[in-house]
Amino acid sequence: MAAAPVWSVDPRTGKQREQVAVEATAQEVDAAVEAAHAARAALADRSVRSAFLRSAAAGLDAARDGLIETADAETALGPVRLTGELARTTYQLQSFADIVDEGAFLDVVINHPDDTATPPVPDLRRHKVPLGVVAVYSASNFPFAFSVAGGDTASALAAGCPVVVKAHPDHPALSELVAKVLRRAAAEHDIPEGVVGLVHGFDAGVDLIRHPLVAAAGFTGSVRGGRALFDAAAAREVPIPFHGELGSLNPVVVTEAAAAERAEVIGSGLAGSMTLGVGQFCVKPGLVLVPSGAAGDGLVKALTAAVADTDAGVLLDHRMRDNFIAGVAERAQLPEVETPVTPGAGGEHSVSAGFLTVPARKLAEEGAYDLLLEECFGPVTVVVRYEDADEATAVLSRLPGNLTATVHLSGAEAAGEGRGAEILAELTALAGRVLVNGWPTGVAVAPAQHHGGPYPATTSTSTSVGGTAIERWLRPVVYQGTPEALLPKELHDENPLGLPRRFNGVLER
Amino acid sequence: MAAAPVWSVDPRTGKQREQVAVEATAQEVDAAVEAAHAARAALADRSVRSAFLRSAAAGLDAARDGLIETADAETALGPVRLTGELARTTYQLQSFADIVDEGAFLDVVINHPDDTATPPVPDLRRHKVPLGVVAVYSASNFPFAFSVAGGDTASALAAGCPVVVKAHPDHPALSELVAKVLRRAAAEHDIPEGVVGLVHGFDAGVDLIRHPLVAAAGFTGSVRGGRALFDAAAAREVPIPFHGELGSLNPVVVTEAAAAERAEVIGSGLAGSMTLGVGQFCVKPGLVLVPSGAAGDGLVKALTAAVADTDAGVLLDHRMRDNFIAGVAERAQLPEVETPVTPGAGGEHSVSAGFLTVPARKLAEEGAYDLLLEECFGPVTVVVRYEDADEATAVLSRLPGNLTATVHLSGAEAAGEGRGAEILAELTALAGRVLVNGWPTGVAVAPAQHHGGPYPATTSTSTSVGGTAIERWLRPVVYQGTPEALLPKELHDENPLGLPRRFNGVLER
Structure with a gap:
């Protein structure tokens, strides 16, 4: 059997560029x-x-x-x-x-x-x-x-x-x-x-x-x-x-007070984050809890305007494009799902961004709407409208593990008033990175960074x-009763390599 | 169906003491x-x-x-x-x-x-x-x-x-x-x-x-x-x-020079370690590479005397006793295995300690003798007689992962002469704890301790x-952009709990 060729493909045209290898x-x-x-x-x-x-x-x-x-x-x-x-x-x-x-x-x-x-x-x-x-x-x-x-x-x-x-x-x-x-x-x-x-x-x-x-x-x-x-x-x-x-849904919670304070900023910020890189980030916000009522409506309005204004984009390959189009269509046909901006095919090779909305009560129990709790790769997010804190908590409790979880708080809540700490605790149980008043896309390379979370975020x-x-x-190895002549320098008493270590119980830096 | 009773059993008699639970x-x-x-x-x-x-x-x-x-x-x-x-x-x-x-x-x-x-x-x-x-x-x-x-x-x-x-x-x-x-x-x-x-x-x-x-x-x-x-x-x-x-075999290598120097001490030390707790330690030395020739013979002689002198003991339960008796019998019947002290039934409820010997060349390749590379719980060990360093290395390379690996060196080798460092490197690949001139039984509770090793020692x-x-x-969680009012005290800038930490790249103690 001849070795299978490996082609480089241009996703903007779907055409093979060159054979790279086998x-x-x-x-x-x-x-x-x-x-x-x-x-x-x-x-x-x-x-x-x-x-x-x-x-x-x-x-x-x-x-x-x-x-x-x-x-x-x-x-x-x-x-x-x-x-x-x-x-x-x-x-x-x-x-x-x-x-x-x-x-x-x-x-x-x-x-x-x-x-x-x-x-x-x-x-x-x-x-x-x-x-x-x-x-x-x-x-x-x-x-x-x-x-x-x-x-x-x-x-x-x-x-x-x-x-x-x-x-x-x-x-x-x-x-x-x-x-x-x-x-x-x-x-x-x-x-x-x-x-x-x-x-x-x-x-x-x-x-x-x-x-x-x-x-x-x-x-x-x-x-x-x-x-x-x-x-x-x-x-x-x-x-x-x-x-x-x-995989990760990267849930976002917007409190009533935050929406009342910054509906426009949060709505347009969400649009930017969910469409960044044509929605192909593992930390794309895929499920956003937004309060029902006027403040939340304002947020959805701002989101609608910003997403509608987003250019169509090309996904990484045509299989992904097919999956995206089929995935959003399947979700959009659920009876109580609405699509203020309908995501889908944006052209022969591209896709257009959009988002869905659904009432939180549809997600409180197992059922057909659980499809909305599965990651959908590409420029789409699900806005879940909740009536009160209990409804938001009920949806969070049904989520699988995540890389990130985010909350948008009002100024007063960020200063310690209200349910901020409580929500933070709920999000900590769900994810490896918890953000306040930010967006999860963008993962800094830093000593404190953690990019992982409860399964299926990471295994x-x-x-x-x-x-x-x-x-x-790495795996640890301990040497017992071993003469210094045979030990790696890393383990010598006098610390010739100047390593941070714990020496007879004391941390040395 | 009635709940199954849970009995406390006396292994010295095989009799039920009392029903403890269901x-x-x-x-x-x-x-x-x-x-x-x-x-x-x-x-x-x-x-x-x-x-x-x-x-x-x-x-x-x-x-x-x-x-x-x-x-x-x-x-x-x-x-x-x-x-x-x-x-x-x-x-x-x-x-x-x-x-x-x-x-x-x-x-x-x-x-x-x-x-x-x-x-x-x-x-x-x-x-x-x-x-x-x-x-x-x-x-x-x-x-x-x-x-x-x-x-x-x-x-x-x-x-x-x-x-x-x-x-x-x-x-x-x-x-x-x-x-x-x-x-x-x-x-x-x-x-x-x-x-x-x-x-x-x-x-x-x-x-x-x-x-x-x-x-x-x-x-x-x-x-x-x-x-x-x-x-x-x-x-x-x-x-x-x-x-x-x-499971772990806990291999031990005795160098030619060590055997020449301390045959008696090593032989009796091995007897003590392999029979400690009636051989029921997970770190029991289960396979010991001893040089052929006069020095190794001296070690085996000392081992023979000490093991023969060991009292019969009671294993933790009768299933273990059955497995021990069957396991040592199956190993002992391999054609080139000898039993200077035959392990087996020591009485109606006890077992007697013993050991087997086998030439290293029988273990250099896959075959019937591989049974000797499986842990046998109880007071028995396998002494593998090797002709030269290559034979010892060949046996080590066939071992599965271990909790411990030990080498006995001569004074000169411990000071850095000869193959000490080379053997230590071979043993490091095999185990999570590497000992020089000691016995693996006894696992100290200490910050530096490591009790684990390549599979099947640990998973x-x-x-x-x-x-x-x-x-x-534990699992890590990182908070991004989170106001101090909502952060756990552990993560406050001023370090109110005095925790060791890495702060802006610098290790603080």
Whole structure:
């Protein structure tokens, strides 16, 4: 059987641009994993790792124009957005280089012997070591930040783990270009190029998760695809950690007082957030609780005006466009759903933004309206009109887990009056990031960031953005009674590498 | 159908002591989980949690004599060992109280807004929150330290998670007594007694892992039982973290030089470790690589003398005794296996210790001898005689994951000469705790401790002993743009609770 070709496709026309590669066979996946596995030793030295990450960032910056051009041709996301995303991606690589140099992620804990403890404590010295080869599943919607050189790859390499990336079929040409930049950066530091493998094809993705030398996986994508890979990871003879980001509604609550205070600002802000990147953000606000009555009506009016004014946009591929059109049509036909601005086909290759409204009581119990509690990828949101706090709470209690949850409060509520704290507690139970008077689109790269949440937002309690993302690819090892001559320098008493650590119970910085 | 009775059994006689309870129905499991879920709010305050843990420790100490008597009657582990184990258990509860008070486990990270970053960073404040109700599966072999008031329960309560414990059928009467002590301690601090639930029965354990309100699980037991529960946890509509400790061979390597230097000491030390607690430790050294030749022969001779001198002992239950007798017989009949001291039935209710020897080359490739690479619970170990370093490495490379791995080195090797560092690297790949010139039995409770390892040692990268065990029951949440009036005190700028944290990139202690 001839190898299946991998085409780069222009979503603005639906036409094939070029054949980029062929889908990887099981043998080719095996070769990529073996090559990555063989590169582990070259990543052992932390200073080599951080230098590699900085070279990768510099290499991407240097190749910017060509990368942006290819990315735009394959994704239609536009040069402005893509330039920003690439800058974020190189900043992320640099941030992980800093994290590697600092070494706090090694979580060094040292206990000297203590014969008075029960049972007695021997000499114990703990740090963290890399897990091994990490499989990275690229996202469609972030061709840079959550793809070949994205957060999973950056954090895995920072941890000392080689990666094999499964390219997303929406941007195979860009994936090849980015992988080449990473490999060139590796070669500059005498790291074998196999440290970053790249494979194409659905079956290759399945072969990858089942490979005995793959030690962990990172995934950003749909609930269906992510759950299938999660199940495969758990069903292995030796199960492996699967850190998947699957789906999120990103609920927003607008209080009565907030709507009364800022109906116009909130309505137009929502329009901007839900249509950003043609509604293709995993943190798009997909369900918005708006009070019934005049203030809420004002918000809906502002939202209507702003959404109606939004240009049609091109989705990442035609399958997504079909799903969007079918998904919004199915939702719109529910009897009590209204469509102040009807989303749908915007042209032969584009879609137009819109939103639905529904009374909260339709969502208080299981039924046909539960379709509105499922994520719909693209420029659409569901505005749920509630009569009182109890109705809003009833809807929130029916939501699955989320990446984000947002509340818009009035000035007085933000200062502590009213139900602000109560709503914040309700939202904390639902999500990994809770926002006040903001919009969830835009995920800052920062030490405090957390991009994850209760299932199906993520399949683990960890994050794929921010400094702590590195924790996913490490495991602790403790050395007992081990002479200093044989210990890694990280665990020596005198702390020659100046690492933050816990030394005989005391935190040292 | 009448509820199935739960009997307390004396393993020294095989006779039923008393009926302790009945197996929990699905409705009773549901009630226990609901009661635990309802107790979450009462654990929200950290100072209440730490006071509760200290009262629990004091309550166990006060009830010591009765607890030890019941534990000994149900497990035959003897009052000396059980008294030590109880002291370790109360120390563990107190240690977690200290950890709760210190608050480092909250992992507070604060970033002030930074408009110069790409993308701009808003105000972000991250800490960790409890996951919810934790299911705890008790171990047979540690009726205190890994059971109702053991490490899983202590760390879950410390994290703010109520627990429902599935009692082990080998010590149901003790389980009831310990649960009562914990509930009395809870009541002292106005925490609902449902904060510690207790259920009996195999089916109840399965119902528990499937309950929608159970948010995570801790398990200590066999590969078969643990894997079945792990699979059930992964197959849920909403999968949950399953932190299971399943099985471990705990390999030991004795170098030629070490054997030449201390054959007698190592041989008798091994006898002590493998027969401790009648060989019922999860960290029992189950496979020992000993050099062929005169020095290794000396070690085997010392081992033979010491093991032959060991009294017969009573295993935790008669099913274990049957499995031990059958398991050692099956292994002993392999053609090139020898039994310098034959393990097996030691009397009507007891077993006698012994060990097997086998040439390393029989284990270099897959085959019938692979049975020797499976854990055999009870007082037996497998001595593998190797010709050279390559043979030892070949055997190590065939081992599954382990809790511990140990090397015995000569004085010169411990000082850095020879292959010490190389062997240490081989062992690091195999286990979560690596020991030099010690024995793995005895797991200290200390901040640096790590009790976990590559599968099947554990099903996750976390530990069930030591301070970091608390990490298993938490998830991060970040607040974005949230006014201080609505933020938990843990996340206020001025740090009113004096927490260790990362503040604008800088680690503060």
